[in-house]
Amino acid sequence: MAFCDDILVHVSRSFAAVIRQLPDRLLVDILVFYLVLRALDTIEDDTTAFASPEEKIDYLLNFHRTALADPDWNLQHVGQGDERRLLQQFPQCHRVYAKLAAPSRRVVADVTARMATGMAEFVRKDLGQGTTNTEQYNRYCHFVAGLVGEGLSRLFAASGLEAGSFAGELHLSDQMGLFLQKTNIIRDYLEDYVDQRAFWPQSVWKKYAATDDLGYFAQSIGTDDGRDRALGCLNELVTDALELVPDCLTYLARLQCQEIFRFCAIPQVMAIATLDKCYHNVNVFTGVVKIRKGLSCKLLLRTNTLSQVHETFY
Template sequence: MAAYRYCEAVTGLQARNFSYGIRLLPEPKRLAMSALYALARRVDDIGDGELSPERKAEQLGRTRALLDEVRTGSVGEDDTDPIKVALADAARRFPIPIGGFDELIDGVEMDLKGVEYRTFDELKVYCRCVAGSIGRLSLGVYGCDDPELGAQYADTLGLALQLTNILRDLREDAANGRTYLPTEDLVRFGCEEGFGAATPAAGADFAGLVAFEAQRAQAAFEEGLRLLPMLDRRSRACTAAMAGIYHRLLGRIAAEPQSVLRGRVSLPGWEKAYVALSGLAGGRS
């Protein structure tokens, strides 16, 4: 179906870390996952785009209306929005909890409002919205031996991935006026001045802050990866590949904290491919 091909192209170009894992799935699940990520990308692009806050809110409202159409089964194959068509077809084939997208939109709306997080518990709510939601949506495609427990692990794995993203993007987010790390942590490590420079502020224990947050992310990885034995082989490989790429990224950041102030830390393509193949072979990286 052309709608799915469009979603696959979006995923391959704009969600490269995730595309390595998605490639390991059998075609029906791979296509459904591409639809999920294409819509998630659209929501993220609305939040990160150049539109006014009012226009962004309007676009997010339209996306919620799209989700209502998917829920009610009122999307026809002649609809001109390929992402909507693909998602509607995927929702007919798999028990996808479409409400997860509403949570994702809730998280983007937090960004639009400039919400700051005083405590880690407050940050976890945001992470559940923007990352845990994707894990739970994905679980609808994968299938799971214990859906309730699996959803909890998927949430925790999403937290691990989002914490890694937050550390990776400290400088970029600061340039956009955003700081996601909890205020209580910034105060504890003397980093209240933020991350707008390539070197930490005088007196700041930046390395200590990164180590502290990396330990949190590591603990979330260890718990969230308990999901793997609950999945079939190919879904397990997909999840292991995606999580493995971010886990390695976290290791790089923890080993050299100031690298995130110099630019975005990433893994070379060959290493991502290696992690993906390790996941297919049953390993964890």
Template sequence: MTDKANKQFVNEFIPRVSRTFALAIKFLPMELRHPVFTAYLLCRVADTIEDSPHIQPDDKRIRLMHLNKLLLSAADGAKTSPNDLTPLYQGINPEHGHDHRLLVESLKLFDVLAELPDEKRKIIYHWAGEMAFGMAEFSQITARHDNQIVAIDNVAQWDRYCYYVAGTVGHMLTELFISEYRFDTNAADGMLRLCDSFGLGLQKVNTIKDVPGDMARGVVFLPKDIMTKYSLTPDLLSDIKYEAPLTDFVRELTEMSGHHLDDAIEYTTFIPERLKGVRMFLAVPVLLARATLNLINKFPVQTMVGPAVKISHADVARLTAMAKLHSPSNAALKKYYSKLKARSPS
């Protein structure tokens, strides 16, 4: 594939597989946009294998471990052949959706990756491989047992799951930023210290707001030890009769998630103020996540029982505008984030 064809392949897939990511990534400077686009699509390949209803749990684990080995080998310089990729998408119908089409056409994606600078390519392969390994570990949780809802065992496992799904992305992006801009030691150390928490914050918000949809698939990515604290079980999360314990349960989860979002704002302040596009790329999802937590706190029972809570298109536009206004300044960004956080019902 030519460089032009590479970029066209990547650019065409992004809006098809994620509107939210497409919204944020357009703010990245050109020197980062293509590598981050490509990295995101590689992570999406792993995510598609994990989420696909057309792949059985045991087969998901096999495919994800195969992807992990491919990526680790690629990070060490090995070339990827078409035969190497066939086990990832064998038996998958590309007509099942854009995600599945991306999986089937993953050879094109590896061709794109092969054209990236060595340092960036190795960063992407390493962290995407780590993600695939972790998703393989948790793939069995999607298998329903005796028609009961399956959940994460405890908070430590919740953290571990969110690390593999999103903390790895935080590490990947941080290393890509450092590779591109060669930040000073203070900035680089601060970002590396907080990047895991940044990813956990965004993913934990997702695991809370996505409960109604996940319940329909027989799984909840929330910790059972916190449920037990409020005399709840995974199966009771959809029962409106348990309004008081559901409210307390959700409020505890949102408080924990909010601390990670606090870290995400601090992380953003380590990006030099001259890099307005990078700061905007980071600020938009954090503000959207904080606003979503506010909505979850306002409607905790609905968040569990359904229909799923979701911030409006008007709020997305408003928060994006606020990010554009405030993200260039550390003081302004912190002030606006604190104001937004204070709006959350207690």
């Protein structure tokens, strides 16, 4: 358990802070759930460790049969930094996973398998110019984030801290995940384009760009025409993400446990603040837009009730 607690802080400080909101009886389950999916995500993200796309796909599709079944399973040369250390020392995560209650293990294994299947679907796709259309954009977001929302809802229900029916809130759970993922994709335009693994849908950005290159926006932001085109595209994607807000607020309104409410609400509040910062902001095309630490602290302190969340959103 000590390794899991330590590695979480190193791979995600933000999640390490948010997870502390949870009751002890649920904290370990969600900690393990996150680390398992982070390990899977590290495999997906590594573009150099595998000899071929087929090899990566094989690792993804078999992850739940290997990493979650074999207590000695590990990967030594995938990922960078602390993510690599997570894979290298994965047996320490497995030991904690193996001690979870059977219903929690089933949720973790099921979501992991389905997410891996979705990730494998995108391995061979050329994402240098983004996803093909909004359908593919939404599908990718569902696999890498919507399923996380579903898994969390099922773990909430399994813990007894939320009603058993919460496990069936699949649509609302999915929307919660999509809102967070779309916010990240919008914010990370430049980084993703440089990495040649972008997700802005071509069916949207090609309506605005004067060329067939997603990098057009970054390259032409210094001209009036280029700026107008870039901001038009950005604002459409932000508006698309904002359409998820009513479902996110409905989900939060159905939570009964105060600790779970804060755990779920804090990332949503940070996301809406990030979208507010991104909207009509040329800096999205020249670097990474971040909300100020002072604002983050203020939002954390004002995310205790649904009415406070409504005030932040509206």
